[in-house]
Amino acid sequence: MDEQALRELADERLRALAGPDAELREDQWRAIQALVLHRRRALVVQRTGWGKSAVYFLATALLRELGEGPTVIVSPLLALMRNQVEAAEAAGVRAATINSANPQAWQSIEEQVAVGDVDVLLVSPERLNNPDFRDTVLPELTHSAGLLVVDEAHCISDWGHDFRPDYRRLRTLLGELPEGVPVLATTATANDRVVQDVSDQLGVGGEFSDPQETLVLRGTLDRESLRLGVLRLPTAQARLAWLASNLGDMTGSGIIYTLTVAATDEVAGYLRDQGFEVASYSGRTDPEERQRAEEDLLANRVKALVATSALGMGFDKPDLGFVVHLGAPSSPIAYYQQIGRAGRGVRRAEALLLPGPEDQEIWRYFASLAFPPEGTVRSILAALAESGTVSTAGLEPRVELGRSRLEMVLKVLDVDGAVRRVKGGWEATGEPWSYDAERYGRIAAERAAEQQAMLDYLGTTECRMEFLRRQLDDPYAEPCGRCDNCTGENRSTDVDEQVVQQAQERLHRPGVVFEPRKMWPSGMDALGLAVSGRLPAGERAEPGRAVGRLTDIGWGNRLRELLGTGVADQELPEDLFQACVQVLASWDWEQRPVGVISIGSNSRPLLVRTLAQRIATIGRLPLLGEVATNPSTSPKRGNSAQRVGSLRGQFKVPEDLAAKVAELDGPVLLMDDYTDTGWTSAIVARTLRLAGAPAVLPFTLASTG
The missing domain is CATH 3.40.50.300 (P-loop containing nucleotide triphosphate hydrolases)
Structure with a gap:
């Protein structure tokens, strides 16, 4: 097909996609021309709404006309995939997606791709390292692909606003593509630093010595509307x-x-x-x-x-x-x-x-969830080297990281070649791995600079759009x-x-429900605890109440003032006492509590005791006592398994309190300052239930969730 015929067909397809008056932008045509005629690699950095998706859908249609294989689009979000499938249909392109929301359709879609009934397959970056997909589907797809598209390519970059380790696997995928398969990377949010980083990782843009090999198309980022x-x-x-x-x-x-x-x-x-x-x-x-x-x-x-x-x-x-x-x-x-x-x-x-x-x-809170220190990462590698294949949940008892951060670290280690995802979990590869402190420090510094730039945006007296475009x-x-x-x-x-x-x-309408823990964390035997599965109903707490969440825009600020690090212990403030009364008054319990018990606190004993005392007084309930807390230990917060393990032996019900609990004929209110993972109230409630409490109703000032 010569260039003129290709252009006419591209215009025809565009009108089907965008309407009878649509015309290709010059850079849209340059990108399509590079991909279809010259089988080059291209990086397109253009503002949102410019028409980047039109480039890859039209290129797909033209390549399919020439007998090439399907296009593979790596796309980050389900909402984006749904829109792209609809847009593809408008362009006369048959599209399908494999993602976490449609596992029941994967086999059928893979068969359609194999027989040529699908022109575009959209996959999430995470799918690239799913063991089944990676080992059985991806090799054939890579061999037969007519075009690879990396959408929202700034996600590849360490400097991108949404760092996703799975995107970095694309370098490996690119290395396995047959010679001559064109590659397109697109984004609307990339500064020079991000463009260069994407270029380094994908080889599709930036400063290249051979202009015949790559094409960078970068336009104005103004949004006139x-x-x-x-x-x-x-x-x-x-x-x-x-x-x-x-x-x-x-x-x-x-x-x-x-x-x-x-x-x-x-x-x-x-x-x-x-x-x-x-x-x-x-x-x-x-x-x-x-x-x-x-x-x-x-x-x-x-x-x-x-x-x-x-x-x-x-x-x-x-x-x-x-x-x-x-x-x-x-x-x-x-x-x-x-x-x-x-x-x-x-x-x-x-x-x-x-x-x-x-x-x-x-x-600052979200920044605190960045890549953890080297010792923590080494502990993950050591656990895998010692135990072979281990699931993410199985690693939790051995590592002080929450589930989401642990998964993020495992993905980074996977990309770096130190671990490998397999059926049943993860395994160490034995390959040497070094902690890139310089890179992680650079990322932290740049994100701090971006925060300052955002403050500068708020305070600027110059043009705001120009400010953003210069960023x-x-x-x-x-x-x-x-x-x-x-x-x-x-x-x-x-x-x-x-x-x-x-x-x-x-905003100041108090009252948040938090659900009780119902399942023990996995792998507790690794910490010497013979517990697993569901907590029996007779050992569980009831749904609890808190005045508010620490992240609320209403009560959150007030609660952070009271419970923040370094804040001195104090008696329960009057405004929070009144809020507690409102929450308790609106609590639709099946049976009114018959007593109040507090959990001993090492950090805020005065606050928790006065909370229990004042609620007992106004509710005309007996203050039964306090569950003793071991002052020599500090519960861990990394994840549920670590938390439960560190709470072992942390609490004790004194004999006089145990005797009172054994005689209860109704629920007891259990008072604490805040709930985070929910395991403190779960463990203490279980202890009280085993001592004879018919029901335990946890109550705290704040919830972190």
Whole structure:
């Protein structure tokens, strides 16, 4: 097929995809030409909505016309995959996806790929190292592929806003591709540093000596439809009240981003109380609920989704009218990526940022979850070398890391060649491995610099869009003439005091339910504990209550003031006592408690004792006593297995308290300052149940979850 015929076919396919008036951008054609005619590698860095997906779908259609194999697209999010499958169908391309949400369809899809009935296969980066997929499907797919696409390629980079170790496996995949298979990497959020890092890892961009081998297409990152603004309001309730007062005036539907899962629920609940159709959306939302929420937003059945960054890359709603951030993301790159959801197909869309004083504390918390110190990583390697194949859960009793961090470290070690994922878990490869302290330190320093840049964005008096574009090293950056600083115009921060009061009442409505532990962690025999499976019903606590979560935007700030590291022990403050009374008054228990017991505290004995004393007094309940705590030990927090192991022998029920418990004819309230993993209340409740307590109702001031 000559170049002219190829161009005509590309234009025809584009019109089927985007409408009868659609025309290829010059750089879209240059990318397609490089991939289809010259079988080159290309890196496309273009703003959200530019049409990067059109490049790979049109290239796929043309390559299939030429008899080439299917395109493999590595794509990071389920929402993105769903949109891409729909877009592929519009382009006349048959697409399918293999991901965690459709395991029942994997075999059928693999068979369709094998016989040529699928033009595009979308896979998540994690799927590349699934043992079955990696060892049986991937080799054949690699051998027959006509095109490899790496979408959201900034995820490959250590400097990217969403570091995903599985993306780094793509270097190995590239090395196994047959000669002449074109490769396309695309992203909208890459500065020079990210572009170079992606180039180093994938060999598809950056500074190359041979222009015939690679092609880099980088365009302006301006978003002509976006009107950026920053609004500073003094309190969380003022920010919520402002949102409720202005949401109805915003054009169309949109996204309200928050920094924590707890905040999505709080904000969505408040806005529903104010009469708005909204839904919450986070990584903890059930997959079916997430898909339904996306569909409701796409169909304008809701005014907004209140979401964490889980609703991000690839969510495609051209007429999205606004993006509001309640709290600032930790980097301008992340912020640019999120506001890019709005204004793709409309002439004007708002992107408003309402920062809060707690933002930096949340940034610090997430930064604390970075790659762990060398000793911790070495302990993982030692455990695998000693035990052979071990599941992630089986490693937990031997390593002081939570499940998500442990999985992240294992993936990094896998990419580095020190461990290998196999059926049943992980195994050590025996290959030498060095702790790259320089790289991890560099990552930490750069992320700290990004946080400072975000603070600078909030305070700048210059053009906001130009600021963001310069953070992304856009060579075309210039004042936009549209943002609040360019125009001197922004929405008013005035809010009716009555609305602020309503927001405060909603935020300070105390009461959080936390579920009891029902299953012992796996592998407890490795710590000398002969427990496994389900906790018997007669040994479990009942669902508990807390005044609030430490991550709440309402009670969270107050609870952090009381329970933060370095805060002196003190008596229960009056405002929290009143909140406790409200929570207890609204607790719909089957039988009223018949007594109060506290858990001895090594760090806040005065706080916990006065909590128990005051609740017992106002509830006219006997204060039965205190479960003694071993002052010489410190419970571990790494993961459930480590926590349970360290709690062994930590608590003791004194004889006089045991005698009272044995005579109880109803539930007992169990008081503590806060609950984290839930294992302290579970272990103490089990001890009290075995001593004769008919039921145990845990109550704490705060929950961390």
